[in-house]
Amino acid sequence: MLNQTNPLIFRIILAFLVLNLLLPGESNNLSLVITQVIIFGLAAIHLLFLRPRYPFSPEWTAPAVLFGLALLVSLTASIHHFGSLQVSLQIMSMVLTAWLVADTQPGDRELRMSMAVVFATAVILALVGLLQLFTYFSQIPDAELIRRVMPVSESYLQQIFTQKRIFATFALPTTFSVFLAMALPLGVALALDYRKKPVFFAPIAGGLFLVALAMLQAKSHGGPVSLLAAAAVSALLIIRRRRILLLWSVAGVVVVAVVALLAVGALRGNFLWDLAAPDSPIRLRWNLWTAGLAMWTQNWLPGIGLGNFQIGFLPYLGPGVRPTKYLHNTYLQLPIELGLVGLVLVVAIVGIIIHILMKKTAEVERTGGIRKNALGLGLVVAVFVFLIANGIEIVLYFHSIGLLGAFLLGLLIRRGEAPAEVEEAPGRRRISWLRLALTCVFILAMAMVGRWFVADYFYNRSIERVTQAALQPDFGQVSDNTAPEGKDLDPLSRAQRVDLWHSVVEQASVAVEVEGGNFDYHYLLGRAYQNLSELGSDRELLLKAEEHFRRAVELCPGLPYLRYSHALTQLRLGRLLAATEEVAEAARLYPTSGDYRAALDALQQRIATLGEAGGAPREERGE
Numbered sequence: 001m002l003n004q005t006n007p008l009i010f011r012i013i014l015a016f017l018v019l020n021l022l023l024p025g026e027s028n029n030l031s032l033v034i035t036q037v038i039i040f041g042l043a044a045i046h047l048l049f050l051r052p053r054y055p056f057s058p059e060w061t062a063p064a065v066l067f068g069l070a071l072l073v074s075l076t077a078s079i080h081h082f083g084s085l086q087v088s089l090q091i092m093s094m095v096l097t098a099w100l101v102a103d104t105q106p107g108d109r110e111l112r113m114s115m116a117v118v119f120a121t122a123v124i125l126a127l128v129g130l131l132q133l134f135t136y137f138s139q140i141p142d143a144e145l146i147r148r149v150m151p152v153s154e155s156y157l158q159q160i161f162t163q164k165r166i167f168a169t170f171a172l173p174t175t176f177s178v179f180l181a182m183a184l185p186l187g188v189a190l191a192l193d194y195r196k197k198p199v200f201f202a203p204i205a206g207g208l209f210l211v212a213l214a215m216l217q218a219k220s221h222g223g224p225v226s227l228l229a230a231a232a233v234s235a236l237l238i239i240r241r242r243r244i245l246l247l248w249s250v251a252g253v254v255v256v257a258v259v260a261l262l263a264v265g266a267l268r269g270n271f272l273w274d275l276a277a278p279d280s281p282i283r284l285r286w287n288l289w290t291a292g293l294a295m296w297t298q299n300w301l302p303g304i305g306l307g308n309f310q311i312g313f314l315p316y317l318g319p320g321v322r323p324t325k326y327l328h329n330t331y332l333q334l335p336i337e338l339g340l341v342g343l344v345l346v347v348a349i350v351g352i353i354i355h356i357l358m359k360k361t362a363e364v365e366r367t368g369g370i371r372k373n374a375l376g377l378g379l380v381v382a383v384f385v386f387l388i389a390n391g392i393e394i395v396l397y398f399h400s401i402g403l404l405g406a407f408l409l410g411l412l413i414r415r416g417e418a419p420a421e422v423e424e425a426p427g428r429r430r431i432s433w434l435r436l437a438l439t440c441v442f443i444l445a446m447a448m449v450g451r452w453f454v455a456d457y458f459y460n461r462s463i464e465r466v467t468q469a470a471l472q473p474d475f476g477q478v479s480d481n482t483a484p485e486g487k488d489l490d491p492l493s494r495a496q497r498v499d500l501w502h503s504v505v506e507q508a509s510v511a512v513e514v515e516g517g518n519f520d521y522h523y524l525l526g527r528a529y530q531n532l533s534e535l536g537s538d539r540e541l542l543l544k545a546e547e548h549f550r551r552a553v554e555l556c557p558g559l560p561y562l563r564y565s566h567a568l569t570q571l572r573l574g575r576l577l578a579a580t581e582e583v584a585e586a587a588r589l590y591p592t593s594g595d596y597r598a599a600l601d602a603l604q605q606r607i608a609t610l611g612e613a614g615g616a617p618r619e620e621r622g623e
Contacts, residue, residue, distance in 0.1 A: 006050070006104040009042050013100060014114050017407050021121050021179070025090075025399035027171045029460070032399055033453040036093045040446035043096045048439040051103065066345045067095060070306070073341045078305025079312060080556040082517040087307030089449055090399050094406040096442075101410025111375060111411060112193070115186045118404065122183030123207035126214030129166035129176070133217060165219045175398050177223030178389045180215040182382050182404060184227060187211060189378020192370065221281050222393045230384030237361040238370065238377065285328050285392070287320040292327045296336045303339030304558075311558040312336075317592045326397055330390035333397075353387055353409065360412055379412045455515035462507035462524060465500065498535055504528040512548075522552040523562060530569060545569050553582075560586035560596060567599075576607060 016035040025032030071088050078084035106114070170176040187208045194200035215223050295316050304312035310325040317323060327333040331350070335343040360380055367373040386395065386405035395401040508525040515521065526548035533541035549566040556562060567582035580603040587596040 007106070007110060009046060009050075009100060010104045010106050010110055010114075012038065012042065013097060013407065014117060017097075017403055018117060018121050020400040020403055021118075021125070022169060024170055024175075024401075025403075026175075027169070029453070029456060032090075033449055033456075035399075035403070036089060036449045037446050039093045039096050039100070040442045040449065043100060044439045044442040044446070046100060046103070047435055047442070051435075064095075066341070066348055067092070070338045070341045070345050073302065074306035074338055077302035077339065079308045079558045080305065080519060082515070082519070082555070083307045084305040085448070086452065087397070089445060089452075091306075091396070091402070092445065094396075094399075094402045097403055098406040098410040098413070101407055102413040106411065106414060108375075111414070112190070114407075114411060115190060115375065115378065118407075119183050119187040119190060119204075119207065119211075122180055122187070122211050125168040125176070126166075126180065126210045129168040129214050130210065130217065132168075133164060133166055166214055166217045168214075170400075173218040174220040174222045174393060175395065175401060177215055177218040177220035178226060178385070178393055178395050179223075179401055179404065180211050180218070181223035181227040181389070182385045182401075182408070184208065184211050184215070185230075185378045185381035185385065189374045189381075192374035192378075222389060225392060226385045226389040227381075229388045230381050233388075234361070234377070234381045234384055237358065237380075238364060283320070288324065288327055289329060289332060291316045291318070291321045292329070292332050292336060296332070299336065299339060301339050303335070303337050303342055306337045308558070309333055309337055311556065314558070314560060314590045315588075317590070326394035328392065328394055330394055330396045333394065350387070353383070356409075356413060357383060357387075379408060382408050383412050451515060455511040455518065455521065458507045458514070459511040459518075459521055459524065462504045462511070462528075465503055465507070494535060498532065501528045501532045501535070505532070516551075517555060519552040519556040519559070519562065522548040522555065523565065526552060526565065526569070539573075542569065542572060546573060558589060560590040560593070563589065564596060564599070571603075576603070576610075579603060580607060 016031075016038050019031050020035055023031040025035065071092075074084045074088060075081055165173045166176060167173055168176050170179065187204055191201060191204045191208065194204060291313070295313060299312065309327060310323070313324065313327075327336070331346050334346050338345065357380055360376060364370070364373045364376045364380065367376070370377050383405070386401075386408065389395050395405065505525065505528045508521060508528060511518075511521040512525055526545045529541045529545035529548065532538065533545060546566070546569040549562065549569050552562050553566050563582045563586035567579040567586065570579040570582060580600070583596060583600045583603055587593070587600045590596055
């Protein structure tokens with residue numbers, strides 16, 4: 001049964017890996033959730049019913065314990081528990097992917113098949129991106145057509161028009177470039193493996209050309225730099241006469257690196273060493289990493305919680321440091337989010353992966369070198385790309401790329417034959433209970449992912465409703481909380497607004513009922529009640545809006561716009577002092593924002609004026 005079921009599990013994982021690459025999880029919530037549910041479900045089935053009854057491999061013990069400890073620390077110290085839990089589930093699905101792929105022990109046939117499928121996916125996306133770039137992207141196209149073809153936001157579409165960069169199905173050209181850099185060595189390995197079979201070698205060579213061209217046209221330095229660095233490290237590990245060829249290897253890598261970076265820089269319009277340019281990659285990353293280190297020194301022990309970097313980073317913004325969701329460095333961002341535990345986790349995981357890579361490079365040498373074990377070398381380089389890219393980008397936080405890296409790592413490990421089962425072995429009963437406990441954890445995680453998807457579905461339906469209405473020319477300032485909703489509207493338009501916000505209340509209320517721990521759901525519901533109150537001058541609805549804004553602030557106290565929205569509602573309720581306190585907190589959390597500071601000055605001036613007139617602000621309480 002195992003001989004039949006394990007290949008099936010492996011192919012199911014491969015199928016959903018490709019789904020995430022074609023519809024990346026970071027931009028397609030449905031593919032992300034389905035993939036996570038499938039991975040958790042397969043892990044539970046494999047662990048409880050299919051895995052032979054022998055102790056778990058020692059190499060998995062340390063990562064599992066560290067990850068569990070990091071998760072507990074994150075949930076304890078997190079600024080936003082729901083966000084921390086959501087990112088934890090994403091990373092957990094990557095860890096499970098690596099374990100499942102390695103534990104199902106894929107053979108050479110499955111290895112070739114999976115490498116070919118990943119490379120073919122890269123070729124397809126490269127071809128699609130190039131066709132988009134050199135056909136209707138080269139002229140003024142129909143915006144609605146592009147919106148259907150490219151699942152990216154309006155700002156990214158504008159970048160495509162102005163910069164002529166490939167995005168494919170990825171939200172960022174940097175992510176796409178790193179993905180191609182991870183797939184390229186797989187294609188090279190397949191080409192070497194099939195070098196004596198022209199019927200296979202020719203299409204692989206053509207695919208390599210398309211992938212390389214698309215990687216340059218992505219105009220991102222992340223992919224080429226990661227690929228060159230990984231190739232250099234792999235060459236130094238593989239070469240037997242390292243002392244003799246070390247100098248030649250380094251010189252060759254430097255020459256290739258300079259040529260490649262010149263090509264990318266010429267296409268993109270700036271160069272890595274152009275530090276005077278405001279968008280220089282080195283300058284941007286240096287500023288980000290310096291601010292990140294300052295942030296880490298303030299949160300070095302508990303961290304700020306997994307997935308909460310963007311929230312905690314706001315007080316550290318300044319000249320040359322813009323608001324960002326990621327630090328462009330996984331190895332620095334994880335310790336910031338998880339504190340000292342995160343630092344230990346990063347060192348342990350990187351150390352374990354490097355140990356595996358060194359063992360596998362030695363295996364490549366023993367089995368006849370590159371010519372006889374090209375597939376093994378291709379996997380080594382691809383995993384090195386993943387490892388290095390996490391130091392200059394943030395690919396672990398992009399679920400589609402992180403899942404690919406975990407899949408390749410599992411392929412690289414490919415455990416050997418399992419030891420024979422020992423009947424009535426000591427501790428067997430304890431291991432069985434451990435299996436049951438871990439299976440329950442996986443099932444619980446699967447249920448949490450499903451619950452999150454249900455809530456997010458209704459939330460996104462309400463967001464879609466608002467977005468569709470906002471595209472109408474007479475919609476007004478729906479997204480602007482400072483402007484009263486429904487000002488100067490005719491009766492028909494007012495009725496349409498009321499219908500809109502009632503539908504938003506209906507959908508967002510379902511999301512809040514299913515998962516009330518997400519501040520986004522409460523924030524949207526507060527906005528809907530606030531706009532309804534303004535349309536009908538209904539104080540009761542305004543009180544409901546204030547309640548949900550307050551709940552959003554309680555769930556995520558570090559976001560300044562939540563504080564500001566709550567303050568505006570407090571102000572409309574006549575609570576001047578409470579509104580001033582909230583605006584002051586927003587200004588403290590986001591010190592570089594002139595808007596919050598100006599609003600605070602205006603409120604403080606109003607309080608001072610009332611005080612001079614002998615009319616201290618009257619606060620309403622007990623509502």
